[in-house]
Amino acid sequence: xxxxxxxxTRPDPYQHEWRPGMRYDLISAGWAFPPxxxxxxxxxxxxxxxxxxxxxxxxxxxxxxxxxxxxxxxxAYWRASPEEFHKLHDHAIAAVRRALPxxxxxxxxxxxxxxxxxxxxxxxxxFLAFHAKGSPTxxxxxxxxxxxxxxxxxxxxxxxxxxxxxxxxKPIVIGESDPEGCAACQGxxxxxxxxxxxxxxxxxxxxxxxxxx
Numbered sequence: 001x002x003x004x005x006x007x008x009t010r011p012d013p014y015q016h017e018w019r020p021g022m023r024y025d026l027i028s029a030g031w032a033f034p035p036x037x038x039x040x041x042x043x044x045x046x047x048x049x050x051x052x053x054x055x056x057x058x059x060x061x062x063x064x065x066x067x068x069x070x071x072x073x074x075x076a077y078w079r080a081s082p083e084e085f086h087k088l089h090d091h092a093i094a095a096v097r098r099a100l101p102x103x104x105x106x107x108x109x110x111x112x113x114x115x116x117x118x119x120x121x122x123x124x125x126x127f128l129a130f131h132a133k134g135s136p137t138x139x140x141x142x143x144x145x146x147x148x149x150x151x152x153x154x155x156x157x158x159x160x161x162x163x164x165x166x167x168x169x170k171p172i173v174i175g176e177s178d179p180e181g182c183a184a185c186q187g188x189x190x191x192x193x194x195x196x197x198x199x200x201x202x203x204x205x206x207x208x209x210x211x212x213x
Contacts, residue, residue, distance in 0.1 A: 067107035
């Protein structure tokens, strides 16, 4: 999830303005900013993990993959510097592990700098994660799917991870993997393919090629 209004350094406006036809980057609002109190951010994370353990049981929660934020490398979802995100990540991961030392933590957040909580170099990484999207175009009233873009992104992601000896054996989660990047967009004629067999055919073709990669 994102930053609660009570913790955001810039809470207003908190609810974004977005409707079909508007620019997608306008979805950003107060939830995309860092916390004004990292101790409270960590405590919120800690209590959330404890709640999950109480509700679902330790054995179940130990199987989950814990990741901080969504697409912090994009301006729509994170309105601060990469260093500020590393700080957010370090405090959240430390809180998760404080609540559940055996929790699986990771994501797109591998850093080689000084950890903001422990003072050591780096961050615990049990898995790696990234998103991969296709690139459909609209030509003469018809959708032309763009599977090559999605597969190239996956290929680069695999290569980047495999190039780091400490990471090459880690599990990889492709957290979003679909034909195009604007899942929230509506109202455009070129998006009609989502409701037909083209979407499912594309998905089947993409999965076969992901396995090959």
